[in-house]
Amino acid sequence: MGNPEAQGPLEEQHLGPVVRRREQVTPGTTDQRLLDFQGDSEWVHTDPWRVMRIQSEFVEGFGALAELPAAISVFGSARTRVGSEEYETGVSIGRALVEAGFAVITGGGPGAMEAANKGARDAKGISVGLGIELPFEQGLNPHVDIGVNFRYFFVRKTMFVKYAQGFVVLPGGLGTLDELFEALTLVQTRKVTRFPIVLFGSEYWNGLVDWLRDTVIAGGKASERDLLLFHVTDDVDEAVSLVTKEVGR
Numbered sequence: 696m697g698n699p700e701a702q703g704p705l706e707e708q709h710l711g712p713v714v715r716r717r718e719q720v721t722p723g724t725t726d727q728r729l730l731d732f733q734g735d736s737e738w739v740h741t742d743p744w745r746v747m748r749i750q751s752e753f754v755e756g757f758g759a760l761a762e763l764p765a766a767i768s769v770f771g772s773a774r775t776r777v778g779s780e781e782y783e784t785g786v787s788i789g790r791a792l793v794e795a796g797f798a799v800i801t802g803g804g805p806g807a808m809e810a811a812n813k814g815a816r817d818a819k820g821i822s823v824g825l826g827i828e829l830p831f832e833q834g835l836n837p838h839v840d841i842g843v844n845f846r847y848f849f850v851r852k853t854m855f856v857k858y859a860q861g862f863v864v865l866p867g868g869l870g871t872l873d874e875l876f877e878a879l880t881l882v883q884t885r886k887v888t889r890f891p892i893v894l895f896g897s898e899y900w901n902g903l904v905d906w907l908r909d910t911v912i913a914g915g916k917a918s919e920r921d922l923l924l925f926h927v928t929d930d931v932d933e934a935v936s937l938v939t940k941e942v943g944r
Contacts, residue, residue, distance in 0.1 A: 752850045756825075759843050760858045763821065766798035767938055768855045770874050771807025771865030781896075782810045784931065785865055788895065789814025789822075791935045792863070798823060800859055802851075803835040803842055807865045812838035825851050852877055861891040861938040866899040882924050891938045892925040900927050 708715040715721065723731075769788060775781045789799045789811035799815035801808035803824020815822040816838045824839030828846045835842040845851040852874065855862075864875050875894075881887045894900040904927060911917045926937050
Protein backbone atom coordinates (compact mmCIF):
# COMPACT_ATOMS: atom_id res chain seq x y z
CA MET A 696 0.00 0.00 0.00
CA GLY A 697 3.04 2.29 0.23
CA ASN A 698 3.97 4.94 2.71
CA PRO A 699 0.89 7.04 3.80
CA GLU A 700 3.13 10.08 4.23
CA ALA A 701 4.11 9.86 0.55
CA GLN A 702 0.48 10.29 -0.50
CA GLY A 703 0.33 13.97 0.47
CA PRO A 704 -1.35 15.79 3.38
CA LEU A 705 -3.98 13.74 5.19
CA GLU A 706 -7.43 15.29 4.93
CA GLU A 707 -8.94 15.45 8.39
CA GLN A 708 -12.28 16.79 9.65
CA HIS A 709 -13.24 17.54 13.27
CA LEU A 710 -16.97 17.40 14.09
CA GLY A 711 -17.22 18.08 17.81
CA PRO A 712 -15.58 15.06 19.47
CA VAL A 713 -15.65 13.04 16.22
CA VAL A 714 -12.68 12.93 13.81
CA ARG A 715 -13.28 11.89 10.16
CA ARG A 716 -10.50 11.11 7.63
CA ARG A 717 -10.14 10.15 3.99
CA GLU A 718 -13.40 8.93 2.40
CA GLN A 719 -15.35 9.52 5.65
CA VAL A 720 -15.01 13.30 5.46
CA THR A 721 -18.44 14.89 4.94
CA PRO A 722 -19.07 18.15 3.07
CA GLY A 723 -19.90 21.33 4.98
CA THR A 724 -20.32 21.84 8.72
CA THR A 725 -22.93 20.80 11.27
CA ASP A 726 -24.27 24.37 11.53
CA GLN A 727 -24.46 24.64 7.77
CA ARG A 728 -26.46 21.42 7.46
CA LEU A 729 -28.82 22.55 10.24
CA LEU A 730 -29.48 25.98 8.74
CA ASP A 731 -29.59 24.93 5.09
CA PHE A 732 -31.74 21.83 5.53
CA GLN A 733 -35.19 22.19 3.93
CA GLY A 734 -36.20 18.54 3.77
CA ASP A 735 -39.08 16.51 5.17
CA SER A 736 -40.64 18.01 8.31
CA GLU A 737 -42.22 14.77 9.50
CA TRP A 738 -39.60 14.59 12.30
CA VAL A 739 -41.51 17.24 14.31
CA HIS A 740 -44.28 14.65 14.80
CA THR A 741 -42.05 11.83 16.01
CA ASP A 742 -41.88 10.52 19.58
CA PRO A 743 -38.31 11.73 20.25
CA TRP A 744 -39.36 15.27 19.38
CA ARG A 745 -42.48 14.94 21.56
CA VAL A 746 -40.27 13.89 24.47
CA MET A 747 -38.33 17.14 24.10
CA ARG A 748 -41.57 19.12 23.98
CA ILE A 749 -42.87 17.34 27.10
CA GLN A 750 -39.58 18.07 28.86
CA SER A 751 -39.86 21.74 27.94
CA GLU A 752 -43.38 21.91 29.41
CA PHE A 753 -42.13 20.52 32.72
CA VAL A 754 -39.24 22.99 32.72
CA GLU A 755 -41.53 25.96 31.98
CA GLY A 756 -44.04 24.87 34.62
CA PHE A 757 -41.42 24.31 37.30
CA GLY A 758 -39.78 27.61 36.49
CA ALA A 759 -43.03 29.58 36.64
CA LEU A 760 -44.37 28.00 39.85
CA ALA A 761 -41.33 27.07 41.95
CA GLU A 762 -41.45 30.25 44.05
CA LEU A 763 -45.18 30.19 44.78
CA PRO A 764 -46.13 30.35 48.45
CA ALA A 765 -48.38 27.66 49.90
CA ALA A 766 -51.26 27.14 47.48
CA ILE A 767 -54.56 25.30 47.09
CA SER A 768 -55.84 24.03 43.75
CA VAL A 769 -59.54 24.72 43.11
CA PHE A 770 -61.39 22.68 40.50
CA GLY A 771 -64.86 22.98 39.01
CA SER A 772 -66.87 23.17 35.85
CA ALA A 773 -66.02 25.54 33.00
CA ARG A 774 -69.78 25.62 32.35
CA THR A 775 -70.70 27.26 35.66
CA ARG A 776 -72.61 30.41 34.76
CA VAL A 777 -71.37 33.83 35.85
CA GLY A 778 -73.61 35.18 38.60
CA SER A 779 -75.00 31.76 39.59
CA GLU A 780 -74.87 30.55 43.19
CA GLU A 781 -72.06 28.13 42.29
CA TYR A 782 -70.07 30.93 40.69
CA GLU A 783 -70.43 33.18 43.73
CA THR A 784 -69.42 30.27 45.96
CA GLY A 785 -66.25 29.90 43.89
CA VAL A 786 -65.51 33.60 44.35
CA SER A 787 -66.00 33.24 48.11
CA ILE A 788 -63.71 30.21 48.29
CA GLY A 789 -60.96 31.92 46.32
CA ARG A 790 -61.16 34.98 48.55
CA ALA A 791 -61.23 32.93 51.76
CA LEU A 792 -58.20 30.87 50.73
CA VAL A 793 -56.16 34.02 50.13
CA GLU A 794 -57.26 35.43 53.48
CA ALA A 795 -56.06 32.16 55.05
CA GLY A 796 -52.62 32.68 53.52
CA PHE A 797 -52.80 30.57 50.34
CA ALA A 798 -52.28 31.27 46.68
CA VAL A 799 -55.07 29.91 44.46
CA ILE A 800 -54.39 27.62 41.49
CA THR A 801 -57.10 26.74 38.95
CA GLY A 802 -57.28 25.38 35.44
CA GLY A 803 -57.40 28.98 34.28
CA GLY A 804 -60.60 28.64 32.28
CA PRO A 805 -64.08 30.11 32.63
CA GLY A 806 -66.86 29.11 35.03
CA ALA A 807 -65.91 27.87 38.48
CA MET A 808 -62.21 28.30 37.68
CA GLU A 809 -62.72 31.94 36.79
CA ALA A 810 -64.74 32.42 39.98
CA ALA A 811 -61.95 31.13 42.24
CA ASN A 812 -59.36 33.24 40.39
CA LYS A 813 -61.61 36.28 40.75
CA GLY A 814 -61.97 35.74 44.48
CA ALA A 815 -58.21 35.39 44.88
CA ARG A 816 -57.58 38.55 42.87
CA ASP A 817 -60.28 40.50 44.75
CA ALA A 818 -58.48 39.59 47.98
CA LYS A 819 -55.19 40.80 46.47
CA GLY A 820 -53.70 37.32 46.55
CA ILE A 821 -51.79 35.29 43.97
CA SER A 822 -54.12 33.99 41.27
CA VAL A 823 -52.69 31.19 39.10
CA GLY A 824 -54.16 29.55 36.01
CA LEU A 825 -52.83 26.37 34.41
CA GLY A 826 -54.47 26.23 31.00
CA ILE A 827 -54.70 23.36 28.53
CA GLU A 828 -54.78 23.24 24.73
CA LEU A 829 -58.34 22.20 23.81
CA PRO A 830 -60.39 22.68 20.64
CA PHE A 831 -63.21 24.36 22.58
CA GLU A 832 -61.39 26.10 25.45
CA GLN A 833 -61.55 29.91 25.68
CA GLY A 834 -58.04 30.54 27.01
CA LEU A 835 -57.03 31.95 30.39
CA ASN A 836 -59.64 34.00 32.20
CA PRO A 837 -58.87 37.68 32.92
CA HIS A 838 -58.41 37.14 36.67
CA VAL A 839 -55.26 35.02 36.25
CA ASP A 840 -52.05 36.83 37.25
CA ILE A 841 -49.64 33.93 36.60
CA GLY A 842 -50.64 31.71 33.71
CA VAL A 843 -49.05 28.68 32.07
CA ASN A 844 -50.57 26.94 29.05
CA PHE A 845 -49.92 23.23 28.52
CA ARG A 846 -50.29 20.84 25.60
CA TYR A 847 -50.32 17.69 27.73
CA PHE A 848 -52.85 16.88 30.45
CA PHE A 849 -50.41 14.77 32.47
CA VAL A 850 -47.87 17.60 32.70
CA ARG A 851 -50.59 20.02 33.80
CA LYS A 852 -51.92 17.59 36.43
CA THR A 853 -48.42 17.17 37.83
CA MET A 854 -48.29 20.94 38.40
CA PHE A 855 -51.67 20.94 40.14
CA VAL A 856 -50.40 18.44 42.70
CA LYS A 857 -46.74 19.45 43.00
CA TYR A 858 -47.41 23.11 43.78
CA ALA A 859 -50.55 22.75 45.90
CA GLN A 860 -51.03 21.64 49.49
CA GLY A 861 -54.59 20.48 48.88
CA PHE A 862 -57.65 20.49 46.61
CA VAL A 863 -61.04 22.12 46.89
CA VAL A 864 -63.37 20.56 44.31
CA LEU A 865 -66.52 22.39 43.21
CA PRO A 866 -69.24 20.72 41.13
CA GLY A 867 -67.81 19.81 37.75
CA GLY A 868 -67.79 17.38 34.85
CA LEU A 869 -65.42 14.78 33.46
CA GLY A 870 -62.31 16.96 33.69
CA THR A 871 -63.06 17.76 37.33
CA LEU A 872 -63.66 14.07 38.08
CA ASP A 873 -60.39 13.17 36.37
CA GLU A 874 -58.46 15.60 38.56
CA LEU A 875 -60.33 14.45 41.68
CA PHE A 876 -59.68 10.74 41.18
CA GLU A 877 -56.05 11.35 40.24
CA ALA A 878 -55.60 13.12 43.59
CA LEU A 879 -57.49 10.41 45.50
CA THR A 880 -55.29 7.73 43.91
CA LEU A 881 -52.08 9.60 44.79
CA VAL A 882 -53.19 9.93 48.42
CA GLN A 883 -54.44 6.35 48.63
CA THR A 884 -51.14 5.00 47.32
CA ARG A 885 -49.15 7.44 49.47
CA LYS A 886 -47.49 9.11 46.53
CA VAL A 887 -48.39 12.33 48.33
CA THR A 888 -48.94 12.81 52.05
CA ARG A 889 -50.86 15.37 54.12
CA PHE A 890 -52.95 16.32 51.10
CA PRO A 891 -56.51 17.33 52.03
CA ILE A 892 -59.27 16.96 49.44
CA VAL A 893 -62.52 18.84 50.05
CA LEU A 894 -65.63 18.29 47.92
CA PHE A 895 -67.82 21.37 48.07
CA GLY A 896 -71.58 20.92 47.61
CA SER A 897 -73.11 17.89 49.33
CA GLU A 898 -76.16 17.77 47.06
CA TYR A 899 -73.88 17.40 44.04
CA TRP A 900 -71.32 15.00 45.54
CA ASN A 901 -73.43 12.74 47.79
CA GLY A 902 -74.47 10.52 44.88
CA LEU A 903 -70.83 9.84 44.10
CA VAL A 904 -70.06 9.17 47.76
CA ASP A 905 -73.02 6.75 47.97
CA TRP A 906 -71.79 4.91 44.86
CA LEU A 907 -68.28 4.61 46.28
CA ARG A 908 -69.62 3.24 49.57
CA ASP A 909 -72.49 1.05 48.30
CA THR A 910 -70.95 -0.26 45.07
CA VAL A 911 -67.17 0.13 44.98
CA ILE A 912 -66.42 -0.56 48.65
CA ALA A 913 -69.30 -3.01 49.10
CA GLY A 914 -67.98 -4.94 46.11
CA GLY A 915 -64.51 -5.18 47.63
CA LYS A 916 -62.89 -2.84 45.09
CA ALA A 917 -61.81 -0.32 47.75
CA SER A 918 -61.68 -0.22 51.53
CA GLU A 919 -63.86 1.62 54.00
CA ARG A 920 -60.95 3.80 55.05
CA ASP A 921 -60.78 5.23 51.52
CA LEU A 922 -63.84 7.31 52.40
CA LEU A 923 -61.55 9.16 54.81
CA LEU A 924 -59.43 10.45 51.94
CA PHE A 925 -61.81 13.37 51.38
CA HIS A 926 -64.34 15.59 53.11
CA VAL A 927 -67.71 16.90 51.94
CA THR A 928 -69.00 20.30 53.06
CA ASP A 929 -71.40 23.09 52.16
CA ASP A 930 -69.65 25.74 54.22
CA VAL A 931 -66.89 27.96 52.85
CA ASP A 932 -65.28 28.53 56.22
CA GLU A 933 -65.28 24.79 56.95
CA ALA A 934 -63.70 24.05 53.57
CA VAL A 935 -60.87 26.46 54.28
CA SER A 936 -60.55 25.19 57.84
CA LEU A 937 -60.22 21.60 56.61
CA VAL A 938 -57.39 22.34 54.18
CA THR A 939 -55.70 24.64 56.68
CA LYS A 940 -55.86 22.08 59.50
CA GLU A 941 -54.55 19.17 57.43
CA VAL A 942 -51.56 21.08 56.04
CA GLY A 943 -50.65 22.32 59.48
CA ARG A 944 -51.30 26.01 58.92
